[in-house]
Amino acid sequence: MERRRFAAGIAAAAAAPALLGAAPAPSHGDDRLRKAMRAALGDELDDRATARAVEPHIHDIGFDWHPPTAPLGRIDFLVAYGFGNRPPAGGGDPTKVMYEPGPVNEELADTVARVRAHRDVPVYAQWEIARFLKSKYRMTDVTSVEPVVAPDGTLTYLSTDGVAAQVVEARKKLPEGIGTAGVIGFRDHVKRCVQTTNDRGMKAYAPAGFEMPGTYDPESGQAWTRRRDLYLVHDMTAQWTVLREKLIARASSGNS
Incomplete structure (x- = not known):
């Protein structure tokens, strides 16, 4: 059931029009999506703590395309x-x-x-x-x-x-x-x-x-x-690569 809600949240997010040139205001729908993402990932990994740590990155790179x-x-x-x-x-x-x-x-x-x-x-x-x-x-x-x-x-x-x-x-x-x-x-x-x-x-x-x-x-x-479908994969890959380097550098320096 939780995964079905997660899938429905993804579909809703994909269908929502982007308001370009302005950062989106927080919404209850976005909160529900993120909660569903954490729950689904926690079930899949059997690890709630890791799901809480990883979900913000997945949300930022995959679901937020608005610049400050x-x-x-x-x-x-x-x-x-x-x-x-x-x-x-x-x-x-x-x-x-x-x-x-x-x-x-x-x-x-x-x-x-x-x-x-x-x-x-x-x-x-x-x-x-x-x-x-x-x-x-x-x-x-x-x-x-x-x-x-x-x-x-x-x-x-x-x-x-x-x-x-x-x-x-x-x-x-x-x-x-x-x-x-x-x-x-x-x-x-x-x-x-x-x-x-x-x-x-x-x-x-x-x-x-x-x-x-x-x-x-x-x-x-x-x-x-x-x-667009190909470019989004390309851009997300680039964002993940930069994030990976930052996280590894932080871990190497002894910071969590």
Whole structure:
């Protein structure tokens, strides 16, 4: 019976529409789901204590896709993370020829422009987005985070963490300090973008009141960004990997 209630809770959570750009208010339904998750996992493991320890991680990674938000007045700069791309229009060796930014990154650039219209702050944008900010909007004060080019011309595209690392190094050099980041990212990616930005030593939030793009590109050059069911597995895997590293580091240092 408890597992049937757990399954019903999962279905209800999956069917509930996401209110993007704002953290969800706690609900009785969410409380019931979490209680059912703990009970079902405790039965399965025959270990209530471990179920209580593990359930928050399962809930956070599998059932909560909302980033923390902050009003624009608290944001000192924007970081825009790319999502997907398109294969090189002219063909050629894809390891040495730049991919095309693609339509999703244009939508992300549009989102950056909407935010910048309300608060004129510096922008650090992954190159796919920066291309549109400069060509479509003629936007100034934009730092493009580019792929790494090896001496033989081979391109290495940066991960989400790689982009965050570049941004924090640039911000450390400023006399006013790092400041607080407003994060722009694809709807199903933005929570992890905020987490990654925070993990790199920057206070980070999604700008409150702005909806993030959420339409997938079936022609993306990255297979995992072509459809939602596949991307969610990809993103959850990335979140689990980071959590695993944090928990192991904590245990290795003697902290519980």
